[in-house]
Amino acid sequence: MNQHGGDASLLRRLNSAAVLRVLRNRTAAATLTELAQQVQVSRPTVETIMDELLEQGWAEECGQERGQRGRPAKRYRFRASAGRVLGLSVGAYRLQAVGVDLSGQVTQSRKAAIFPDMTADERLDAIERFVADCSEELGQRPMAVGVGTTGVVDGTGRVVKSSVLPGWSGLPLQEELSGRISAPVVVENDVRLAVLAEQWRGAAVERMDVLYLFAGNRMSLGMLIGGKPYRGAHSASGEIAEHATGLWQVFGPAMDFATAVEPGELRSPAQAAEFAFDKAAAGDPRAAEAVTALAVGLAESLVTVVGPFDPEMVIIGGSLSSGGALLVDPIQEHLNRTCLYPPEVVASGLGSDSVAIGAARLALEHTESDIALAHKPDIATV
Template identity: 65%
Template sequence: MRQQSGDASFLRRLNTAAILRALRAAQVATVTELARAALVSRPTAETVVEDLLAEGWAEECGEEPGERQRGRPAKRFRFRASAGHVVGLSIGGYRLHAMGADLSGQILLSRKTRVHPEMSAEERLSEVTRFVDACAGELGTDTRGLASVGIGTTGVVDEEGRVIKSTVLPGWTGLHLQAELSRRIPAPVLVENDMRLAVLAEHWRGIAVGRSHVVYLFAGNRMALGLLINGQPYRGAHAASGELGEQPNGLWQIFGRVIDYAMAVEPGELRSPGQAAEFAFARAVEGDQRAAKAVEALAGSLAEGLVTVVNPFDPEMVVIGGSLSRGGALLVDPIQDHLQRVCLYAPEVVASQLGAESIVVGAVKLALNNVDTLLFS
């Protein structure tokens, strides 16, 4: 938006932000409706809308079929979502996953690329930079043209986007990831912990839409939590909320039965805990009773752990995410039954519909929230 100086220009910018906010919220509106929503005069609204049209933030709409009335119809306008694009990216040990979206949040592309767990921090940063640049090109712009970039990563991430501690990615502990990527990517960059982004995604576009208090359990080759309190991801005093740390006996205590089952059925096949669970899910669906018993034991272990969170936190919903979300009712039903028995107020237990995409979808939302801050503040 056009920058001016002095008190008058400051008031003009406030009015412009108010009109733009009202236009985005209304989807389609007349100048009179925008003036009323933004609490400004109609002449002021007309001038602002003219500027927004000229700068590409708004566009005029045609009439809807069958709505023509006598006299000259009022012009209607809408926010131009294609005026900018954002990229959301999740950084993992084995892959990068990016999504590009317009300013309405419509996903326009989804791309993945493989990386290696043993990559140095410098190599991983370079690959992230290259990948964001490639995604920007597919969106018809370059990185300078992106409105914002949201990044999700494992580890304890503070409010400035610094990775305080990471046990997954080499060289990540102590890395000021947001500053490093901002130096390489000429667009506004925000970095957040992956589990906070996962629960943000479920609240925005997933199964937790409309819920304010949610526990998101990421279960697979690692265990972590995302907490939503009053509709906002919870950070904790040290930004470490949701980090479960080292589990007793690793993941064996939780996944032992499905690992034993997978080894017994196919002893020559080495599987990670998450892969063993998925193998048992598939065989249980086919009617294998030993697989069903192994999955039931896995559900029982998860439920016992969830009780320690559910009872003090009192959430409305528990979302099972990560690779275990593919278990669906095989996991959800026994966990729900267990919580019904032992919790004062048992939350609804559901499987994530976003699955492995929850983190990158949350990164898109992080970028869109940043755009809102830049446009409307």
């Protein structure tokens, strides 16, 4: 008898999950009959499930329409405001958060300055305070917090290695933050989250095989293979090692141009590139030459990856995305000449928000199992 009871309970939960999944994925409200047809269960079963989902706050009634026989048919939709998740980007100089509701709509954006020479504990304290501030602004605790950070991040959320943030190597970041934040925490490499964001809200929507080049104060790759961010055997996919000739040799033309124009101004490679972009956009022919040389250097490096990977799209992200067509067009032209199947090359439109948006998507994915089981949402105010 206990076995039968367990089977019935499991079936109810599975049916509830199916109904809620249909509601989440629909763009329009649904009647009980429509839900029963899509889930392939009886109408009375759906009616009972909907009563529970309404009581628990996961669904809401949104008006009626006349049925074929003149009887009003109630319509229902997923209640996206039932909860929020938070996506967080942890960089050397800045914390950035994006809050989204359960339909993925952005409801909050917030930034805070931090410092590269912080100890690990100081950075963890800053993250804890930042999440608390975001929660207070939201008016409710997030159902989950996704975190994107630089470095090699394994499947448990541990930072295996980081050359950017002091004390970050070997840090069980997901575990540490879970002890400080009153919500489930999931941690992933920032560039893998950036390519996830592009697939969800950016240039790569409905794309399955994508190469994302992050180029700013560091350079790394994100790869979407078969619709999923690729981690690699050691969770180090996309990490670009130091080249014998120097990682930033490709930025040489932009740095030479910036130094020639303003000899007394010290700029990082990324800052020099942005300076050249601005001057080229204003019509400076020397700047345009420097930008084209930078683009060709990037394209020559990309060919070694594009050939064996065979992506359908290459996205230029990070600070170099501000170059737009000035950078993208020469890269596209080079790949068209050298690749058997040249991918489409685009500049990211998400800018500095990409990692936080990807982290929010990761947090949403984490909540899906809880939502599917129709747990009552936590709407307690902070």
